[in-house]
Ligand SMILES: Nc1ncnc2c1ncn2[C@@H]1O[C@H](COP(=O)(O)O)[C@@H](OP(=O)(O)O)[C@H]1O
């Protein structure tokens with residue numbers, strides 16, 4: 001059966017958490033369909049990126065016509081950026097995070113990210129993340145800020161650190177040796193953050209490059225679940241900036257934060273990794 005977008009729950013008209021969750025799940029359904037079309041490699045990656053982006057843009061135009069959108073797959077013009085920077089509400093989306101893993105069925109470590117940034121004129125920064133959802137369609141799970149996940153009690157004796165499958169930063173290897181942690185490779189920034197939420201790992205530490213869309217929705221969910229989140233220098237993660245390059249982050253169980261921050265500082269780790 002060919003995918004047709006459905007209609008969101010009534011609550012999505014006024015509840016951004018519900019809309020974010022529904023959008024991530026609809027894009028996930030679309031991506032699962034694309035995966036059945038017999039494409040491989042680069043063609044499958046490109047088809048997935050494009051299909052999920054177009055669907056989310058179309059649905060946001062219908063359901064939140066007044067809001068701006070920042071998408072990994074959208075080439076942002078100077079005018080688009082001006083609109084986004086002056087908007088009161090900006091959806092920050094990564095239609096397909098973990099594109100490489102999406103193109104390697106039956107891997108399930110890829111995700112759809114949908115986050116909402118809202119302006120807070122009296123806040124310390126221009127605004128903050130106020131809603132988000134991370135769908136892992138091949139797992140049949142969506143994590144969201146409306147019903148924040150409950151992080152289980154830590155089960156691991158040794159800490160486990162989620163890292164990129166394809167480009168694990170060298171300093172994370174050194175951190176793991178120093179604190180006797182195990183490295184757990186997997187695709188997708190969203191999946192790595194959700195692995196901390198799900199107690200499959202205890203931390204995700206990254207530097208060396210990433211963009212706002214790679215972390216916005218996962219960080220919104222992690223914050224709602226009570227996890228520690230920051231840049232590697234301990235400063236807050238700030239979204240909807242002029243330059244959307246946001247190359248480093250830490251998401252971890254609160255009890256690990258001091259250890260990781262102290263390691264980063266002592267070893268002079270920079271956002272370049
Ligand atoms: N050094 C880097 N520079 C730019 N983007 C990076 C990066 N390392 C990871 N990313 C992005 O972060 C996401 C997770 O990567 P990884 O699975 O290797 O941890 C990927 O998003 P996309 O799949 O949306 O491109 C990837 O492009």
Ligand SMILES: [Mg+2]
Pocket residue numbers: 072094096097098189213214
């Ligand atoms: Mg991404």
